[in-house]
Amino acid sequence: MSNESNEIAKFQDPGLPEHVHRKTDVDPKAADRAERQVAILFILSALSTVLAIYSYIFIPDDKFFFLPIMGDTNAHQLFLGLGMAFALLFIGLGLVHWAKTLMPDTEVIAERHDFRSPDEDREDFVRTVKEQAAAAGLGRRSLIKRTLGLALGVSALTPLVLLRDLGPLPKKKLEKTSWKAGTRLVTDPGDRPIRPEDLEVGAVAQVLPELVPGKVRHLSDIAKDAVLLIRLRPNEFQLNAERLSWTHDGIIAFSKICSHMGCAVALYEQQTKHLLCPCHQSTFDVTRAAKVIFGPAARPLPQLAITVDADGFLVAQQPFNEPVGPSYWERSS
Ligand code: FES
Numbered sequence: 001m002s003n004e005s006n007e008i009a010k011f012q013d014p015g016l017p018e019h020v021h022r023k024t025d026v027d028p029k030a031a032d033r034a035e036r037q038v039a040i041l042f043i044l045s046a047l048s049t050v051l052a053i054y055s056y057i058f059i060p061d062d063k064f065f066f067l068p069i070m071g072d073t074n075a076h077q078l079f080l081g082l083g084m085a086f087a088l089l090f091i092g093l094g095l096v097h098w099a100k101t102l103m104p105d106t107e108v109i110a111e112r113h114d115f116r117s118p119d120e121d122r123e124d125f126v127r128t129v130k131e132q133a134a135a136a137g138l139g140r141r142s143l144i145k146r147t148l149g150l151a152l153g154v155s156a157l158t159p160l161v162l163l164r165d166l167g168p169l170p171k172k173k174l175e176k177t178s179w180k181a182g183t184r185l186v187t188d189p190g191d192r193p194i195r196p197e198d199l200e201v202g203a204v205a206q207v208l209p210e211l212v213p214g215k216v217r218h219l220s221d222i223a224k225d226a227v228l229l230i231r232l233r234p235n236e237f238q239l240n241a242e243r244l245s246w247t248h249d250g251i252i253a254f255s256k257i258c259s260h261m262g263c264a265v266a267l268y269e270q271q272t273k274h275l276l277c278p279c280h281q282s283t284f285d286v287t288r289a290a291k292v293i294f295g296p297a298a299r300p301l302p303q304l305a306i307t308v309d310a311d312g313f314l315v316a317q318q319p320f321n322e323p324v325g326p327s328y329w330e331r332s333s
Pocket of ligand 1: 258282295296
Protein backbone atom coordinates (compact mmCIF):
# COMPACT_ATOMS: atom_id res chain seq x y z
CA MET A 1 0.00 0.00 0.00
CA SER A 2 2.56 2.49 -1.03
CA ASN A 3 0.20 4.66 -3.13
CA GLU A 4 -1.26 7.41 -0.99
CA SER A 5 -4.22 7.92 -3.27
CA ASN A 6 -5.28 4.36 -2.57
CA GLU A 7 -8.26 4.44 -0.21
CA ILE A 8 -7.45 1.02 1.17
CA ALA A 9 -4.97 1.60 3.93
CA LYS A 10 -3.40 -0.49 6.64
CA PHE A 11 -3.71 0.99 10.01
CA GLN A 12 -3.04 0.16 13.59
CA ASP A 13 -6.11 0.79 15.71
CA PRO A 14 -4.87 2.57 18.82
CA GLY A 15 -7.39 0.55 20.86
CA LEU A 16 -5.81 -2.78 19.89
CA PRO A 17 -2.72 -4.30 21.47
CA GLU A 18 0.39 -4.06 19.38
CA HIS A 19 0.48 -6.48 16.48
CA VAL A 20 2.39 -9.65 17.31
CA HIS A 21 4.15 -11.26 14.40
CA ARG A 22 3.77 -14.97 13.87
CA LYS A 23 6.78 -17.20 13.96
CA THR A 24 6.46 -17.78 10.25
CA ASP A 25 6.68 -14.01 9.65
CA VAL A 26 10.07 -13.73 11.29
CA ASP A 27 11.63 -17.16 10.86
CA PRO A 28 12.12 -18.32 7.24
CA LYS A 29 12.65 -21.91 8.42
CA ALA A 30 9.27 -21.91 10.18
CA ALA A 31 7.70 -20.51 7.02
CA ASP A 32 9.25 -23.29 4.92
CA ARG A 33 8.05 -25.86 7.43
CA ALA A 34 4.51 -24.46 7.25
CA GLU A 35 4.72 -24.54 3.48
CA ARG A 36 5.60 -28.23 3.54
CA GLN A 37 2.73 -28.95 5.96
CA VAL A 38 0.27 -27.22 3.64
CA ALA A 39 1.65 -29.18 0.71
CA ILE A 40 1.24 -32.47 2.61
CA LEU A 41 -2.41 -31.63 3.32
CA PHE A 42 -3.04 -30.94 -0.38
CA ILE A 43 -1.32 -34.19 -1.36
CA LEU A 44 -3.48 -36.09 1.16
CA SER A 45 -6.51 -34.48 -0.46
CA ALA A 46 -5.41 -35.69 -3.88
CA LEU A 47 -4.83 -39.22 -2.53
CA SER A 48 -8.30 -39.23 -0.96
CA THR A 49 -9.82 -38.32 -4.30
CA VAL A 50 -7.90 -41.17 -5.90
CA LEU A 51 -9.36 -43.49 -3.23
CA ALA A 52 -12.89 -42.26 -4.03
CA ILE A 53 -12.39 -42.80 -7.75
CA TYR A 54 -10.81 -46.22 -7.19
CA SER A 55 -13.74 -47.29 -4.96
CA TYR A 56 -16.24 -46.03 -7.46
CA ILE A 57 -14.75 -47.93 -10.37
CA PHE A 58 -13.17 -51.03 -8.89
CA ILE A 59 -15.09 -52.03 -5.73
CA PRO A 60 -18.30 -53.85 -6.75
CA ASP A 61 -21.42 -52.20 -5.37
CA ASP A 62 -22.69 -55.50 -3.98
CA LYS A 63 -19.63 -56.13 -1.78
CA PHE A 64 -20.47 -55.96 1.92
CA PHE A 65 -18.47 -56.42 5.07
CA PHE A 66 -19.36 -56.30 8.73
CA LEU A 67 -18.52 -53.29 10.92
CA PRO A 68 -19.38 -53.44 14.64
CA ILE A 69 -21.23 -50.11 14.80
CA MET A 70 -22.68 -50.09 11.30
CA GLY A 71 -23.53 -53.77 10.75
CA ASP A 72 -23.50 -54.90 7.12
CA THR A 73 -21.66 -52.16 5.27
CA ASN A 74 -21.42 -51.56 1.56
CA ALA A 75 -17.68 -51.20 0.83
CA HIS A 76 -18.26 -49.36 -2.46
CA GLN A 77 -20.34 -46.63 -0.82
CA LEU A 78 -18.25 -46.43 2.33
CA PHE A 79 -14.90 -45.85 0.60
CA LEU A 80 -16.41 -43.58 -2.04
CA GLY A 81 -17.92 -41.41 0.70
CA LEU A 82 -14.81 -41.44 2.86
CA GLY A 83 -12.59 -40.59 -0.11
CA MET A 84 -14.70 -37.60 -1.13
CA ALA A 85 -15.09 -36.39 2.45
CA PHE A 86 -11.36 -36.54 3.18
CA ALA A 87 -10.53 -34.91 -0.17
CA LEU A 88 -12.58 -31.86 0.81
CA LEU A 89 -11.44 -31.96 4.43
CA PHE A 90 -7.74 -31.92 3.53
CA ILE A 91 -8.18 -29.12 0.99
CA GLY A 92 -10.01 -27.13 3.68
CA LEU A 93 -7.36 -27.84 6.32
CA GLY A 94 -4.60 -26.93 3.87
CA LEU A 95 -6.23 -23.61 3.01
CA VAL A 96 -6.83 -22.76 6.67
CA HIS A 97 -3.28 -23.67 7.64
CA TRP A 98 -1.92 -21.64 4.73
CA ALA A 99 -4.02 -18.63 5.72
CA LYS A 100 -3.06 -18.87 9.38
CA THR A 101 0.65 -19.33 8.92
CA LEU A 102 1.74 -17.84 5.63
CA MET A 103 -0.76 -15.33 4.33
CA PRO A 104 -0.42 -11.70 5.49
CA ASP A 105 -2.20 -11.07 8.79
CA THR A 106 -2.19 -7.29 8.78
CA GLU A 107 -5.39 -5.37 9.61
CA VAL A 108 -6.86 -3.56 6.64
CA ILE A 109 -9.72 -1.10 6.36
CA ALA A 110 -11.59 -0.46 3.14
CA GLU A 111 -13.67 2.68 2.82
CA ARG A 112 -17.11 2.28 1.33
CA HIS A 113 -18.00 3.64 -2.06
CA ASP A 114 -21.31 4.51 -3.58
CA PHE A 115 -22.07 2.36 -6.60
CA ARG A 116 -19.33 2.19 -9.22
CA SER A 117 -15.89 3.25 -8.16
CA PRO A 118 -13.88 5.70 -10.28
CA ASP A 119 -11.53 4.07 -12.79
CA GLU A 120 -8.55 5.16 -10.78
CA ASP A 121 -9.83 3.26 -7.74
CA ARG A 122 -10.57 0.19 -9.79
CA GLU A 123 -7.02 0.18 -11.09
CA ASP A 124 -5.81 0.61 -7.53
CA PHE A 125 -7.92 -2.35 -6.50
CA VAL A 126 -6.45 -4.58 -9.20
CA ARG A 127 -2.98 -3.43 -8.20
CA THR A 128 -3.74 -4.18 -4.54
CA VAL A 129 -5.04 -7.67 -5.33
CA LYS A 130 -1.86 -8.39 -7.24
CA GLU A 131 0.24 -7.07 -4.39
CA GLN A 132 -1.68 -9.23 -1.89
CA ALA A 133 -1.35 -12.30 -4.11
CA ALA A 134 2.38 -11.68 -4.27
CA ALA A 135 2.50 -11.17 -0.50
CA ALA A 136 0.62 -14.44 0.02
CA GLY A 137 3.51 -16.11 -1.75
CA LEU A 138 1.56 -17.42 -4.73
CA GLY A 139 4.47 -16.69 -7.01
CA ARG A 140 7.23 -17.47 -4.55
CA ARG A 141 5.79 -20.57 -2.90
CA SER A 142 5.65 -22.78 -5.91
CA LEU A 143 5.36 -25.97 -3.80
CA ILE A 144 2.03 -24.79 -2.38
CA LYS A 145 0.87 -23.60 -5.78
CA ARG A 146 1.68 -26.91 -7.42
CA THR A 147 0.18 -29.13 -4.70
CA LEU A 148 -2.97 -26.99 -4.48
CA GLY A 149 -3.30 -27.29 -8.24
CA LEU A 150 -2.86 -31.06 -7.92
CA ALA A 151 -5.51 -31.36 -5.17
CA LEU A 152 -8.04 -29.17 -6.99
CA GLY A 153 -7.31 -30.76 -10.35
CA VAL A 154 -7.73 -34.31 -9.09
CA SER A 155 -10.85 -33.46 -7.10
CA ALA A 156 -12.36 -31.96 -10.26
CA LEU A 157 -12.14 -35.44 -11.79
CA THR A 158 -14.66 -36.83 -9.31
CA PRO A 159 -17.78 -35.33 -10.92
CA LEU A 160 -16.53 -36.53 -14.30
CA VAL A 161 -16.19 -40.06 -12.98
CA LEU A 162 -19.69 -39.88 -11.52
CA LEU A 163 -21.02 -39.35 -15.04
CA ARG A 164 -20.59 -43.11 -15.30
CA ASP A 165 -23.85 -43.32 -13.31
CA LEU A 166 -25.75 -42.02 -16.32
CA GLY A 167 -25.54 -45.40 -17.97
CA PRO A 168 -25.97 -48.14 -18.84
CA LEU A 169 -29.57 -48.61 -17.70
CA PRO A 170 -29.97 -51.37 -15.10
CA LYS A 171 -32.51 -53.17 -17.29
CA LYS A 172 -32.89 -56.80 -16.13
CA LYS A 173 -31.11 -56.11 -12.84
CA LEU A 174 -34.12 -54.25 -11.47
CA GLU A 175 -36.55 -56.85 -12.71
CA LYS A 176 -35.10 -59.50 -10.44
CA THR A 177 -36.09 -59.56 -6.79
CA SER A 178 -35.75 -62.34 -4.24
CA TRP A 179 -39.40 -63.36 -4.53
CA LYS A 180 -40.00 -66.79 -6.05
CA ALA A 181 -42.86 -69.27 -6.00
CA GLY A 182 -43.09 -70.66 -2.48
CA THR A 183 -41.04 -67.92 -0.76
CA ARG A 184 -42.51 -67.24 2.65
CA LEU A 185 -43.47 -63.72 3.69
CA VAL A 186 -41.74 -62.74 6.94
CA THR A 187 -42.18 -59.72 9.20
CA ASP A 188 -39.83 -56.76 8.91
CA PRO A 189 -38.31 -56.42 11.41
CA GLY A 190 -38.41 -59.84 13.06
CA ASP A 191 -38.12 -62.26 10.15
CA ARG A 192 -41.15 -64.16 11.46
CA PRO A 193 -43.34 -66.09 8.98
CA ILE A 194 -46.92 -64.79 8.84
CA ARG A 195 -50.24 -66.55 8.83
CA PRO A 196 -53.33 -64.84 7.38
CA GLU A 197 -54.92 -64.67 10.83
CA ASP A 198 -52.00 -62.51 12.06
CA LEU A 199 -53.41 -59.63 10.04
CA GLU A 200 -56.72 -58.05 11.04
CA VAL A 201 -59.07 -56.46 8.53
CA GLY A 202 -57.84 -52.90 7.92
CA ALA A 203 -54.29 -53.70 9.01
CA VAL A 204 -51.16 -53.11 6.98
CA ALA A 205 -47.73 -54.70 7.44
CA GLN A 206 -44.36 -54.53 5.78
CA VAL A 207 -42.87 -57.90 4.87
CA LEU A 208 -39.78 -59.31 3.19
CA PRO A 209 -38.98 -62.64 1.57
CA GLU A 210 -37.72 -65.28 4.00
CA LEU A 211 -33.94 -65.48 3.96
CA VAL A 212 -32.34 -68.47 2.34
CA PRO A 213 -30.25 -70.13 5.12
CA GLY A 214 -26.65 -68.94 5.09
CA LYS A 215 -27.45 -65.77 3.12
CA VAL A 216 -27.22 -62.19 4.40
CA ARG A 217 -29.93 -59.64 3.77
CA HIS A 218 -28.35 -56.72 1.91
CA LEU A 219 -29.78 -53.21 1.91
CA SER A 220 -30.00 -53.23 -1.87
CA ASP A 221 -32.19 -56.37 -1.68
CA ILE A 222 -34.47 -54.87 0.96
CA ALA A 223 -34.92 -51.84 -1.30
CA LYS A 224 -36.26 -54.05 -4.08
CA ASP A 225 -38.01 -56.77 -2.07
CA ALA A 226 -40.08 -54.74 0.43
CA VAL A 227 -43.78 -55.57 0.23
CA LEU A 228 -46.85 -54.03 1.83
CA LEU A 229 -49.51 -56.46 2.96
CA ILE A 230 -52.98 -55.04 3.39
CA ARG A 231 -56.06 -56.87 4.58
CA LEU A 232 -59.52 -55.85 3.37
CA ARG A 233 -62.83 -57.66 3.38
CA PRO A 234 -62.80 -59.93 0.28
CA ASN A 235 -65.94 -58.25 -1.11
CA GLU A 236 -64.21 -54.83 -1.10
CA PHE A 237 -61.94 -55.69 -4.03
CA GLN A 238 -62.79 -54.58 -7.56
CA LEU A 239 -60.48 -56.98 -9.34
CA ASN A 240 -60.68 -59.29 -12.32
CA ALA A 241 -60.63 -63.03 -11.65
CA GLU A 242 -56.88 -63.37 -12.21
CA ARG A 243 -55.95 -60.53 -9.85
CA LEU A 244 -58.42 -61.81 -7.28
CA SER A 245 -56.68 -65.18 -7.38
CA TRP A 246 -53.45 -63.36 -6.40
CA THR A 247 -55.02 -62.32 -3.08
CA HIS A 248 -55.66 -64.61 -0.13
CA ASP A 249 -58.58 -64.26 2.22
CA GLY A 250 -58.76 -60.47 1.71
CA ILE A 251 -54.98 -60.02 1.93
CA ILE A 252 -53.29 -58.30 -0.98
CA ALA A 253 -49.57 -57.61 -1.46
CA PHE A 254 -47.88 -54.78 -3.39
CA SER A 255 -44.32 -53.63 -3.87
CA LYS A 256 -43.57 -50.86 -1.42
CA ILE A 257 -41.37 -49.06 -3.97
CA CYS A 258 -43.20 -46.22 -5.69
CA SER A 259 -43.50 -46.63 -9.45
CA HIS A 260 -42.80 -42.91 -9.90
CA MET A 261 -39.29 -42.37 -8.55
CA GLY A 262 -38.78 -45.18 -6.09
CA CYS A 263 -39.69 -43.67 -2.71
CA ALA A 264 -41.18 -45.95 -0.07
CA VAL A 265 -44.97 -45.88 -0.25
CA ALA A 266 -45.50 -45.47 3.43
CA LEU A 267 -49.00 -44.16 4.14
CA TYR A 268 -52.22 -46.16 4.13
CA GLU A 269 -55.59 -44.48 4.53
CA GLN A 270 -57.83 -47.08 6.07
CA GLN A 271 -61.07 -45.24 5.28
CA THR A 272 -60.45 -44.68 1.58
CA LYS A 273 -58.19 -47.73 1.16
CA HIS A 274 -55.60 -45.61 -0.58
CA LEU A 275 -51.84 -45.98 -0.43
CA LEU A 276 -49.94 -42.69 -0.57
CA CYS A 277 -46.38 -41.99 -1.54
CA PRO A 278 -45.07 -39.12 0.60
CA CYS A 279 -42.59 -37.89 -2.00
CA HIS A 280 -44.89 -36.51 -4.69
CA GLN A 281 -48.28 -37.64 -3.42
CA SER A 282 -48.95 -40.42 -5.90
CA THR A 283 -52.03 -42.22 -4.64
CA PHE A 284 -52.85 -45.86 -5.36
CA ASP A 285 -56.24 -47.51 -4.92
CA VAL A 286 -55.77 -50.81 -3.07
CA THR A 287 -59.21 -52.11 -4.05
CA ARG A 288 -58.34 -51.76 -7.76
CA ALA A 289 -54.90 -53.41 -7.81
CA ALA A 290 -53.08 -50.24 -6.78
CA LYS A 291 -54.34 -48.26 -9.76
CA VAL A 292 -52.95 -44.71 -9.79
CA ILE A 293 -55.73 -42.27 -8.94
CA PHE A 294 -53.61 -39.18 -8.28
CA GLY A 295 -50.08 -37.92 -8.72
CA PRO A 296 -47.22 -38.41 -11.15
CA ALA A 297 -46.81 -42.21 -10.98
CA ALA A 298 -47.47 -43.68 -14.41
CA ARG A 299 -48.34 -47.24 -13.46
CA PRO A 300 -49.77 -49.23 -10.53
CA LEU A 301 -47.58 -50.72 -7.84
CA PRO A 302 -46.46 -54.21 -8.91
CA GLN A 303 -48.53 -56.90 -7.22
CA LEU A 304 -47.15 -60.02 -5.54
CA ALA A 305 -49.45 -63.00 -5.94
CA ILE A 306 -49.81 -64.76 -2.59
CA THR A 307 -51.31 -67.89 -1.13
CA VAL A 308 -50.60 -70.15 1.86
CA ASP A 309 -48.31 -73.19 2.08
CA ALA A 310 -49.04 -76.55 3.67
CA ASP A 311 -48.19 -75.14 7.12
CA GLY A 312 -50.61 -72.24 6.73
CA PHE A 313 -47.99 -69.53 6.23
CA LEU A 314 -48.32 -66.85 3.56
CA VAL A 315 -46.07 -67.50 0.55
CA ALA A 316 -45.56 -65.96 -2.88
CA GLN A 317 -47.20 -67.74 -5.82
CA GLN A 318 -44.63 -66.28 -8.25
CA PRO A 319 -42.33 -63.23 -8.57
CA PHE A 320 -43.83 -59.73 -8.92
CA ASN A 321 -46.01 -59.34 -11.99
CA GLU A 322 -43.87 -56.36 -13.17
CA PRO A 323 -40.45 -54.85 -12.41
CA VAL A 324 -40.51 -52.87 -9.19
CA GLY A 325 -39.54 -49.24 -8.87
CA PRO A 326 -39.47 -46.24 -11.17
CA SER A 327 -41.10 -46.84 -14.52
CA TYR A 328 -38.70 -44.58 -16.41
CA TRP A 329 -36.17 -47.43 -16.42
CA GLU A 330 -38.35 -49.18 -18.93
CA ARG A 331 -38.50 -46.36 -21.42
CA SER A 332 -36.46 -46.92 -24.53
CA SER A 333 -35.96 -43.19 -25.15
S1 FES B 1 -41.69 -41.18 -5.76
FE1 FES B 1 -43.67 -41.62 -5.23
S2 FES B 1 -44.82 -40.04 -6.03
FE2 FES B 1 -42.82 -39.59 -6.62
